[in-house]
Amino acid sequence: MRTPLSDRLGIEYAVFGFTPFPAVAAAISRAGGLGVLGAVRYGDAEDLAKDLDWMDAHCGGKPYGVDVVMPAKKVEGVTVEQVEAMIPEGHRDFVRAQLAKYGVPALPEGERGGWRITGWMEEVARSHVDVALEHPVKLLASALGSPPPDVVERAHAAGMLVAALAGSARHAQRHAEAGIDVIVAQGHEAGGHTGEIGTMVLVPEIVAAVHPLPVLAAGGIGTGAQVAAGLALGAQGAWLGSIWLTVTESDLASPVLRRKLLAAGSGDTVRSRALTGKPARQLRTEWTDAWESEESPGTLPMPLQGLLVAEALSRIQTYETPELIGTPVGQIVGQMNEERPVAAVMDELTRGFEQAVARLGRIASAEGEQA
Amino acid sequence: MRTPLSDRLGIEYAVFGFTPFPAVAAAISRAGGLGVLGAVRYGDAEDLAKDLDWMDAHCGGKPYGVDVVMPAKKVEGVTVEQVEAMIPEGHRDFVRAQLAKYGVPALPEGERGGWRITGWMEEVARSHVDVALEHPVKLLASALGSPPPDVVERAHAAGMLVAALAGSARHAQRHAEAGIDVIVAQGHEAGGHTGEIGTMVLVPEIVAAVHPLPVLAAGGIGTGAQVAAGLALGAQGAWLGSIWLTVTESDLASPVLRRKLLAAGSGDTVRSRALTGKPARQLRTEWTDAWESEESPGTLPMPLQGLLVAEALSRIQTYETPELIGTPVGQIVGQMNEERPVAAVMDELTRGFEQAVARLGRIASAEGEQA
Structure with missing residues (x-):
């Protein structure tokens, strides 16, 4: 399964696997x-460096x-604490009420839990880029907007290719211009941030919009037949995320969550x-249902939510509350x-392809x- | 482009084109x-017979x-007039208010307009089946639930294959059992009635669920590359609807609508x-927006709506009100x-494939x- 892009990256198969786990x-x-x-x-860039x-x-x-993850909208010189202060108390009450309703205990003293959202802040994302640039990384990807020009430049100077996710042809064109x-x-089928347009329609639209840039097909891909479908649409490779959540090497902390995904x-x-x-597409849970319910105060804009x-x-996640535990995942689940x-x-x-x-x-x- | 199904039907290419227009x-x-x-x-089965x-x-x-179109839920022995009487007056007021807002004139005296919804009634659908059985039809398709057992039997006795649309594997299994x-x-990408699951995920799920029955891929298919993607997913053919709306032979009455589709x-x-x-997926218009707005009384269940x-x-459609005119159509638009x-x-x-x-x-x- 060789395309010009896979050859350029020196990989055997045009399969790109996104995962939060180094072992995977x-x-x-x-x-x-x-x-x-x-x-x-990774809230702390040193942990990323170690991994x-x-x-x-x-x-x-x-x-x-x-x-x-480089947020499209820059919040210059603002600390996490200052952003935290912008969250309305009514929203905090709603979160507390949901946790109380299901009897979710507080974290042990001094523990901050595994899942940190601070990676969404540009300051933190930049520290990730700095670490990546000190390693032999071949592809620097951005799951939200185009990375800032200086990041693209530094990545190129280090010999990396830069990839960015797009959910529409217009979005893809902006990436190309950047x-x-x-x-x-x-x-639309994909886990995580995703738009309205299905993979079957989106891939050829973006291939045409950014020609001759290479495009990876993402969303709804978990088998070799689906890789073939994605490449038939003009992509030079397939980008898979969800499928790796339940592999043996996956460091998914919660057995409850693993069972929910498999079921x-x-x-x-x-x-x-x-x-x-x-x-963002994710497992539907009583937690996501609560945010859609009549009692919901509505969600806040990124990065507040x-x-x-x-x-x-x-x-x-720590206490594996069965009704509430979830994760970003696509329809391929x-x-x-x-x-x-x-x-x-x-x-x-590869065989299925x-x-x-x-x-x-x-x-x-x-x-x-x-x- | 030959599959066992296209051979069985005696067609050259495994391309199935759904259209309301005989010339197409x-x-x-x-x-x-x-x-x-x-x-x-076709409100009147005789018009279908002529076509x-x-x-x-x-x-x-x-x-x-x-x-x-055979509605899944049978409404036995009820006339169109009796069903009409079940529509709340508040809903009729909302419709009247929308038409007034855009100054849509009344139809000329005695004219009923081209678009009839009566085809959704089982009584009318059965009259369509009767007409189809008197013609050399090779495939009888049902856009909603499985046709009733006697219809399937009569179609089989006449040497027809029977097809039915499904938006989920469970739905497909019910068809297989019928x-x-x-x-x-x-x-999800398709025009008309469609579920939540994208074509990329749905097709292989249904292929596995109803094996060895042949499956057609539908939703988001309008080019040869997309036909290839659909067949890569295990389908024995592609089912296309939207793409024919703007062909030269299409009898789309409204030039305004044609321009909207092309744009x-x-x-x-x-x-x-x-x-x-x-x-049902359709062109987004100020009409569809109105039904989502705060003033909307909400939609009624089929067939009332x-x-x-x-x-x-x-x-x-008759007066081609630009803001309101629309049609069922998929993302391939x-x-x-x-x-x-x-x-x-x-x-x-065929060449693109x-x-x-x-x-x-x-x-x-x-x-x-x-x-």
């Missing part, structure tokens, strides 16, 4: 894809990438602003029904597919 | 696909299909209950930017795609 990212790269480590959960050091030792010399090298066309159907996700303030719910989500090692997933992706392409070849031939 | 359906069949005429707009007679004379001996032969997996982007549709009472708005939609004859669309679909398959073959080979 390294396994994807070792298996011939490009593991892309999500940096957003990238670990990646350097465990990728078997294969390329990898890092994904940072000097981005690779556009990730992320359809969920494709209809069990919801596109909600409850997590970050922008619409993320800061508002950060501690609550840490508590829910319906096909995530068993725990497999990364190598087995990559094997299915080849099988789909072989079947298409038979359909295109004069003899057609045999019954 | 006949042109699709003549071009090697299967034209499927939508019957729902099928015309099809018989203009398909060049090629196979064609008919699509009827003896349906072909499942149309219709993703619309993929983000200019909305999934709304305003048309029929069930979520359709009856409520039937006359209003006829008036809007963003790629419908020029008027072309059906033969040119079919040519792109072959090009996409050839490119996938190069990507799958050891040499890869060349830059």
Whole structure:
């Protein structure tokens, strides 16, 4: 599965795997894809540095990438504490009431929980970029807006390609104008921040809009057949996120959450602003339902919503409150029904791709597919 | 483009074209696909009979299909007038107020307008089936629930295959249990009635759920590359509807509507209950916005909503009120930017399919795609 982009990056398969877990990212790269480590959960850049050091030792010399979150709207010179102060008390009351309703305990004294939202702040994101630039990162991806010009320049100077996610052709064109090298066309089906347009329509639209820039197909991809579909739409590779959540190497802290993911159907996700303030697809839970209910005060704009719910989500994850625990995940969750090692997933992706392409070849031939 | 299903139907290309216009359906069949005429707009079965007679004379001996709408919930022995009487006066007031706001004139005395919702009633749908059974129809499709057992039996006895649309794997399984032969997996991107699951995720889910029944991929398909993507997902053909709305042969009465369709982007549709009472994707207009606004009384369940708005939609279409005129259409509307004859669309679909398959073959080979 070779495209000009996969050749340029020196990877065997045009499969890009986004994951918050270094062990998963390294396994994807070792298996011939490009593991892309999500940096957003690192509140402290030193922790990211340690994990990238670990990646350097465990990728078997294969390329990898890092994904940072650079908010499109810059909030200059404002501290996390100052932003926190902008959150209305009524919203805090609502969060407290939800936690009380389900009896979610407070975190142990001094513990801040695993899930930090501070990675959404530009200041923190810039510290992630600084760390990435000190490592042999091949692809620097941005899950929100285009990174600022100086970040793109520094990445290019370090020999990295820069990728950015887009949910519309206009969004993709802005990335192209900002000097981005690779556009990730992320359809409605995807986990995390996602727009209204389905992958089937979005990918060819973006391919046409940013030609000749390479495009990755994202959203609803978890099998080799779906990789083939994404490439049929003109993409030079597939970008997969959700599928890695339930792999053996995944460091998903909560067994309850893992079981929920393995049991969920494709209809069990919801596109909600409850997590970050922008619409993001995630597992539907009583927590997301509460934000849609009549008692809900409504969600706050990014980054306020993320800061508002950060501690609550840490508590829910720490104590694994079954009704409330969730995660960003795409509609592909319906096909995530068993725990497999990364190598087995990559094997299915590449073999399934080849099988789909072989079947298409038979359909295109004069003899057609045999019954 | 040959699959076991296209061979069974005796068509050259596994392309299924749904259209309300006989001239378009006949042109699709003549071009090697299967034209499927939508019957729902025929209030009077005799008009459908006349148009099928015309099809018989203009398909060049090629196979064609008919699509009827059989509501899942049967309303036994109730007349259109009795159902009309169930519509609250407040809803009628809201419709009248919207028409007044935009100065939409009343229809001329005695005229009922082109768009009839009565096709949604089972009684009327059954009269469509009776007419279809008297013609050499190869595929009888149902755009809503499974047709009743006696309809499936009669269609099979007449040598027809029966197809039904599904927006979820569970829905598809119910069709399979009802003896349906072909499942149309219709993703979120599609025009008309559509569910939450994107085509990329829905098609393989349904293929697995109803194996070995053949599945058609629908939703977001308007080019040969998208046909290839749909078939890569395991489908035995592609089902296209929106793309035919703006062909030269299309009998779209309103030039205003045609211009709106040609100008619309993929983000200019909305999934709304305003048309029929069930979520159906359509062009977003000030009419659909009004039903979402604070003044809206909310939509009524099917078939009440359709009856409520039937006359209003006829008036809007007759007088081409620019702000209000719309139509069911999928996100593919963003790629419908020029008027072309059906033969040119079919040519792109088949050549584009072959090009996409050839490119996938190069990507799958050891040499890869060349830059």
